[in-house]
Amino acid sequence: MDRRQQEAEKVKPLGFLKPVTLGKVPGRFQMHQNSLPRLPVPPLQQTLDHYLTALQPIVSEEEWSHTKKLVDEFRSSGGVGDRLQKSLERRARKTENWLSEWWLRTAYLEYRQPVVIHSSPGLVLPKQDFVDLQGQLRFAAKLIEGVLDFKAMIDNETLPVEHLGGKPLCMNQYYQILSSCRIPGPKHDSVISYNKGKKRPEHITVVHNYQFFELDVYHSDGTPFTSDQIFTQLEKIWNSSLQANKEPIGILTTNHRNSWAKAYNNLIKDKTNKASVRSIQKSIFTVCLDAPMPRVSEDIYKSRVAAQMLHGGGSRLNSGNRWFDKTLQFIVAEDGSCGLVYEHATSEGPPIVALLDHIVEFTKKPELVRSPMIPLPMPKKLRFNITPEVKNDIEKAKQNLNIMVQDLDISVFVFHHFGKNFPKSEKMSPDAFIQMALQLAYFRIYGQSCSTYESASLRMYHLGRTDTIRSASVHSLAFVKAMDDASVPEHEKVELLRKAVQSHRSYADRAIRGEAIDRHLLGLKLQAIEDLASMPEIFMDTSYAIAMHFNLSTSQVPAKTDCVMCFGPVVPDGYGVCYNPMADHVNFAVSAFNSCAETNAARMAHYLEKALLDLRTLLLAHPKSKL
Numbered sequence: 111m112d113r114r115q116q117e118a119e120k121v122k123p124l125g126f127l128k129p130v131t132l133g134k135v136p137g138r139f140q141m142h143q144n145s146l147p148r149l150p151v152p153p154l155q156q157t158l159d160h161y162l163t164a165l166q167p168i169v170s171e172e173e174w175s176h177t178k179k180l181v182d183e184f185r186s187s188g189g190v191g192d193r194l195q196k197s198l199e200r201r202a203r204k205t206e207n208w209l210s211e212w213w214l215r216t217a218y219l220e221y222r223q224p225v226v227i228h229s230s231p232g233l234v235l236p237k238q239d240f241v242d243l244q245g246q247l248r249f250a251a252k253l254i255e256g257v258l259d260f261k262a263m264i265d266n267e268t269l270p271v272e273h274l275g276g277k278p279l280c281m282n283q284y285y286q287i288l289s290s291c292r293i294p295g296p297k298h299d300s301v302i303s304y305n306k307g308k309k310r311p312e313h314i315t316v317v318h319n320y321q322f323f324e325l326d327v328y329h330s331d332g333t334p335f336t337s338d339q340i341f342t343q344l345e346k347i348w349n350s351s352l353q354a355n356k357e358p359i360g361i362l363t364t365n366h367r368n369s370w371a372k373a374y375n376n377l378i379k380d381k382t383n384k385a386s387v388r389s390i391q392k393s394i395f396t397v398c399l400d401a402p403m404p405r406v407s408e409d410i411y412k413s414r415v416a417a418q419m420l421h422g423g424g425s426r427l428n429s430g431n432r433w434f435d436k437t438l439q440f441i442v443a444e445d446g447s448c449g450l451v452y453e454h455a456t457s458e459g460p461p462i463v464a465l466l467d468h469i470v471e472f473t474k475k476p477e478l479v480r481s482p483m484i485p486l487p488m489p490k491k492l493r494f495n496i497t498p499e500v501k502n503d504i505e506k507a508k509q510n511l512n513i514m515v516q517d518l519d520i521s522v523f524v525f526h527h528f529g530k531n532f533p534k535s536e537k538m539s540p541d542a543f544i545q546m547a548l549q550l551a552y553f554r555i556y557g558q559s560c561s562t563y564e565s566a567s568l569r570m571y572h573l574g575r576t577d578t579i580r581s582a583s584v585h586s587l588a589f590v591k592a593m594d595d596a597s598v599p600e601h602e603k604v605e606l607l608r609k610a611v612q613s614h615r616s617y618a619d620r621a622i623r624g625e626a627i628d629r630h631l632l633g634l635k636l637q638a639i640e641d642l643a644s645m646p647e648i649f650m651d652t653s654y655a656i657a658m659h660f661n662l663s664t665s666q667v668p669a670k671t672d673c674v675m676c677f678g679p680v681v682p683d684g685y686g687v688c689y690n691p692m693a694d695h696v697n698f699a700v701s702a703f704n705s706c707a708e709t710n711a712a713r714m715a716h717y718l719e720k721a722l723l724d725l726r727t728l729l730l731a732h733p734k735s736k737l
Contacts, residue, residue, distance in 0.1 A: 138267040139285065146280055146572040149209055150624050151202045154195040157630045158185050161657075164580045164627060167559045167587040169653045177653040184648050194634045197641060207573035209629050212636050214575075218455040220298045225434050226364045226511070227518055227678035229454050231688070232419030233466065234412060234522060234699070235673050238446040247348065249473065250397055250442045251341035254314065256472030257395060257440070258327060258334040260465050261288055265310070272464075272569075274622070279569040286456035287465070291391035292435040294371040301455050304392045311392045315492075316344065318399040320358040320430040321351040322492040324389045337477070339486060347489050348399065357496045357504055358430020364421070364514075365507040373503035377494075386492035396436045400428045400443035412522040416676045416699055417515075419449040424515040425508035438462075449673070458565070458576060459667040459675050467670045520701045521711040522674060525719055528726060530691040536729050540691050541666050542614035545581040546589065546607060547725055548687060551717035552662060553590040556708075560661035563680070566621035568629075577621045578628035581664065585613040593724070604732045607725065660684060666691065674699050682706055685714055696722075 158181050165174055184191040202208040221229060238249055263269040264284055272279045289305040304311050312328040325343055327335050335343070362373050378384040390396070403423065406414050419441060422429030432439060437456055442448045452462050496504075530540035545564060552560060562581040568574030589606040592598040620626055635649050648654060661684040667675040669690050676699035679686045686701040698718065702709035 134266045135268055139269075139281065142271055142278065143280065143282060143572060146278065147570070148202065149207050149568060149571040149574055151195070151198050151208060151633070152625045152627075152630050154191055155185060156625070157627045158191070160627045161631065163584065164582075165653050165657060166584050167582050168561050169656050173653050173656075177648070177651055180648045180651055184646055190638075190643070190646050191634070194637045194641070194643075194646070197637045198633050201637070207571065209568075209633060210573040210575060212633065213629070214301075214455060215298065216632070216636070219292075219300065222367045224364055224366055224370075224510075224514065225292070225453055226421050227514055228680075230420070230434060230451050231454060231459060231462075231675050231677040232416060232449060232451045233462065233673055233675045234415050234419055234449045235466075235470070235671065237411075237415075238442075238448055240446050241444075243348065243444060245446070246399065246442055246444045247341055247344040248337075249448070250399060250440075251337040251344055252473045253440055253442065253469055254327065254340050254397060255334070255337040256469035257288075257465070259472055260468045261394065262334075264288065264305075274567070274570060277570050279567070280572055280574050282573055283457040283461045283569075284464075287437050287452070287461060289392065289394050290437045290456055292437070292453050292455055293391065294367055294374045294435070296368065296371045299367060299371075299455075302391060303456075311394055313389070313393050315390050315393040315396040315433065315436070316347050316399065316489065317360065317396065317431045317433070318348055319351045319353070319401075320360065322359070322386065322390060322433070323347045323351075324393070324490040324492060326487075326489070327394070335486075338483070342483065343486060343489050344399070350488075350491065357494070357501065358425065358508075359494050359496075359504065360432045360434070361425060361430045361504055361507045361511060363432065363434040364429060364511040365503075366510070369503075369506070369510075373500070373507070376499055376503065380495045380497070382493050382495050383500075386494055389490075389492055390433050390436065393436070395438040395440065396433055398428070398431045398439055398441045400431055400441055400447075402443055402445035403427070403447055412524075412674075413520050415447045415449065416520050416522045416674075417518060418443070418447065419451050420520070420676060420678070421511070421515050421518065424512050429511055429515070458567070459665065460567070463667055463669040463671075463673075463675070466673065470671045517704050518678060518701065519704045519709070519711040520676060520699065521715040522676065522697070522699045523715050523719070525696040525698060525722060526694075527723060529694040529696055531693050532726060538608070538611050539615045539618075542611040542618070543725065544666070544689060544691065544696065544722070545579075545614055545664070546586060546610050547718060547721040548662060548664060549582060549586045549610075550590045550593055550721040550725070551714060553587075554594070554717055554721070555713065559587050559590070561657055561659055562662040562664065563660040564618075564664045564666070566618055566626065568622070568624060570622060571624060574624075577624070577626040579614070579618045579621050579626065580628075581614055581662070583610065583613050583617065585610040593728075600728065601732050603728055607728065662687060664688070672697065676701060679703060679709075683708055685709060685711070687714075687718075 240246055240249055269284055286303060289311045290303040293300050293302055313324045313326045316323045316325050378387055403414055403418055422432050437453045440450045533540040533543035559582040564579040564581050565576045566579045568577055589610040592603050592606050638646055660680050663680040664687040666689055674690050674697035675688045677686045678701050683706045688699045690697040700711045700715045702711040
């Protein structure tokens with residue numbers, strides 16, 4: 111079944127939000143949220159027609175004919191499909207969003223693989239120009255001040271509402287990312303948020319040398335610390351954690367969720383441990399002060415940083431310097447490499463990127479006034495009592511993590527020949543253009559199309575998360591087949607490319623309106639489980655399994671900052687591809703697993719680069735060919 115997806119929404123990021131002069135606007139957030147339309151349940155016949163069309167490029171004719179019979183049976187008047195559709199429509203009338211709770215549960219909280227690599231996206235920032243401890247701590251202090259500046263807009267409810275195509279978007283995710291944490295459970299996890307009520311948390315967690323500290327960031331009168339004051343506190347933390355902690359307690363959060371749930375219960379039996387864990391969970395966010403990465407050549411530097419953001423480099427490097435259940439972890443290493451990793455249950459990429467754009471702009475602002483240095487208390491070190499049992503859990507987690515680290519194959523590269531301005535000049539959607547290049551690259555390597563996931567935002571609706579844009583279409587297959595066929599005239603190839611791009615654009619538009627097929631089919635399936643009915647045959651079918659096996663899991667996460675998000679593949683023999691299209695270049699992150707002999711991130715990156723160049727050559731040779 112379609113599990114967590116690293117979703118890039120078709121939303122322009124907020125970018126740097128100008129300091130708002132408004133004071134508090136209590137109730138504004140709720141008023142805005144209540145004004146948003148509710149997520150619709152698409153018409154059943156429409157979804158089933160689109161489902162059959164979506165299967166055509168990825169299953170055999172024989173499989174398709176078999177599925178068509180099952181679909182026709184399912185859709186018959188008064189049949190199973192009708193019954194489930196009516197139940198789903200009833201659910202939609204009774205809930206704020208018929209999908210959101212189900213999606214949170216099935217895509218994230220019931221997903222039992224480690225959040226590391228398999229679920230939590232990382233984000234790579236441009237290398238900072240500091241190369242020493244002073245620079246590292248100054249930058250981290252300014253970054254913390256920037257997050258608190260953004261937090262003030264969330265707390266005061268003055269955060270500007272985002273719009274898409276003139277329509278306001280759901281802002282709920284912004285109110286979930288701070289002071290929240292995932293908590294492991296034996297069968298499913300939960301997410302706890304402390305960002306409500308009068309007494310909100312006033313501390314962050316800082317980790318250095320595997321040691322955790324509680325750092326207060328507000329004075330008693332509620333004003334935030336300045337970056338100078340934060341810097342002083344970070345220095346104290348750094349000095350008191352010079353000796354590496356022998357037991358990297360944070361490694362426990364990298365484990366399989368069931369194993370971690372057992373270890374968690376074991377860990378918090380001890381009162382000291384429980385208090386330390388609660389402090390991390392309640393904190394506004396976490397800052398990881400990392401040791402420098404091993405030196406590598408320039409050409410693989412970005413890929414190595416991406417790996418650091420995703421998993422920390424293994425038990426001997428920075429993986430113990432994390433608490434992966436924490437929603438937001440900013441990572442600043444001594445060598446200038448930095449970025450973040452976030453736990454995916456509460457948010458998609460765009461709110462995270464909007465926050466990041468704000469912080470990056472904020473860190474560039476000069477200090478106008480030096481703040482008076484007042485004596486501040488020593489940040490509190492979080493203590494852990496390591497019993498033999500806890501020690502054993504840490505050792506097992508280290509072994510499992512190191513296997514995962516070895517298995518991740520990731521390639522981050524900058525496509526510098528052109529950016530989104532080129533497809534725009536050809537009157538094409540840059541996103542659809544990149545997606546067609548991906549289809550071409552995959553087809554050239556494997557000789558076939560595959561089930562492709564690209565996320566679309568449902569934030570036009572109250573509590574909307576995502577749906578799937580299926581980039582492999584009848585039109586994309588016709589184009590990729592023709593592209594390298596010498597018997598097809600060039601002008602025809604251009605026509606086929608334009609048709610494929612247009613087809614992708616139409617599907618994306620439908621998805622944003624809540625009319626894509628994936629979440630609707632998932633809803634029907636979950637409704638069948640809830641109604642205790644036997645599972646309809648269309649969900650037990652080979653075609654459905656193929657459709658849900660996303661060999662390409664892709665995501666456009668646009669940002670003003672020259673950064674790129676990255677994530678692992680969602681299937682053992684697949685790729686994770688994320689991209690940030692800038693005006694004149696595109697940042698790409700491509701991941702695969704080394705344990706799969708058929709996939710290779712560097713090879714996919716190479717074919718993707720060639721596909722983009724070939725598409726440009728084709729279009730420039732036929733400038734007048736416009737549909």
